[in-house]
Amino acid sequence: MNSQPKQVFINLPIKNLQRSKAFFSELGFRFNEQFENETTTCMVVNDSIFVMLLEEDRFRAFTKREVADTSKVAEAILALSLESREEVEAIVNRAFAAGATPYNEPQDHGFMYGWSFTDLDGHLWEFLYMDEAAFKQQT
Incomplete structure (x- = not known):
């Protein structure tokens, strides 16, 4: 591919728009x-x-495949990096307060720190901080 994508659009099926919008608003996201x-x-x-x-009904209009039952299968892990370990802890704790469930315990790899949760619809989210200077020292 000669040209590089300019934007990324991830499409996720949800059960209730207002509930999901309220959840992600609590995490600090905004909406267009x-x-x-x-x-x-x-x-x-x-x-x-x-x-x-x-x-989900709207999502089904875009695919011929079955919508994943996230209580049984993982469709993806959506991993987003942040600027610090403290930001990771803050957003994950806000997610828990808004109704998310823990997925993994915090993981500290020295150069990288991550923590994950399952949102209200069972989607897996991981927030991480990578210390690039510490990473370069390990390579």
């Missing part, structure tokens, strides 16, 4: 209301990454 209706919203991660939250 230009791409919102009664079944869909666009969660802004940053200027080039977006998560489309689509109620």
Whole structure:
């Protein structure tokens, strides 16, 4: 591929738009209301990454495959990096307060620290901090 993508749009099936929007708002995410209706919203991660939250019936319109039962299977792990270990702990703790469930205990690899949870619809999220200077020392 000669050209590089400019933006990333991740599409996730959800059960209840208002509940999911309230959950992710508690984590500090904002939404682009230009791409919102009664079944869909666009969660802004940053200027080039977006998560489309689509109620399951709407999501099904985009695929011929079955929607994953996230209580039984992992469809993906959505990993997002942050600027510090403290930011990782803050957002994961906000997720727990908003109804998320723990997925893994915090993992400290020296140069990288991560912590993960399952959101209200069973999607796996991991937030991590990577100390690039410490990483370079290990390589």
